[in-house]
Amino acid sequence: MEAHQIRIPVSGTPAAAAAARRQLADGIRAFGAFLGPELLDAAELVAAELIANAVRHATDGPITVGACLSNKKLRIEVNDANPAVPQVGLPNVDEEGGRGLFLVAALADRHGFDPLPPGKRCWAEFKVSTPLPTASHLPLQRSDR
Template sequence: MEAHHIRIPVSGTPAAAASARRQLADGIRAFGTFLGPELLDAAELVAAELIANAVRHANGGPITAGACLSDKGLRIEVNDANPAVPQVGLSDVDAEGGRGLFLVAALADRHGFDPLPPGKRCWAEFQVSTPLPTASHLPLQRRGVGR
């Protein structure tokens, strides 16, 4: 499988986070590989959560969001300038936030973070299986007259 990449700068506003989520989802769909609607929906939600966390906690520093599709799978990454380690957990029932990384952990096959000199990279990975061709994906063959 050919590797595909997309990287998007994100300004630190909620509107920019929503726009980056849409751009990233559109970019993943444009890779041209059939990933299935469930995987695409999960990837879009994971991207939204990682981007929202970066916007909320980056303290105005630079943020980039990206995705890479390769033989290893689909990887979504968000870099920000805050070195604080993200914590997975459930918040209080009445809390408006605090569930994003729990959702990432539930949806992705793997997730984590890597410290970077200016901050960190939060990432999530999805296994991608190549679907077998079905009758609707096979090329049509012309039949000769009199066969």
């Protein structure tokens, strides 16, 4: 499978975050690889959480979201200008928010962040298994033996 990549700028509003999530999900589906509905749903939810955190916590500065698909993994990245390190944890039961990174940790195979000047890159990766070729894609075999 060849590598595919998409990058989307996000303005710092909740409406822009929702639009970027939809654009990213559509872009991943447009890669044309069979990823399966469970992986696509998990990737969309993880992207939504990472984008929402960037919009909620980033200082003034650009936010970008991206995805890269290779033969071994689907990687989702969100870059923002806030250098604060994201914290995974569970909030109190009566709090409405604060569970996003817990969901990312539960759904992704790997996740983390990388410091960047002037902010950071938060990322999540999903293992991708290449499906076996279907009978229509197998080479024809001679049967004259």
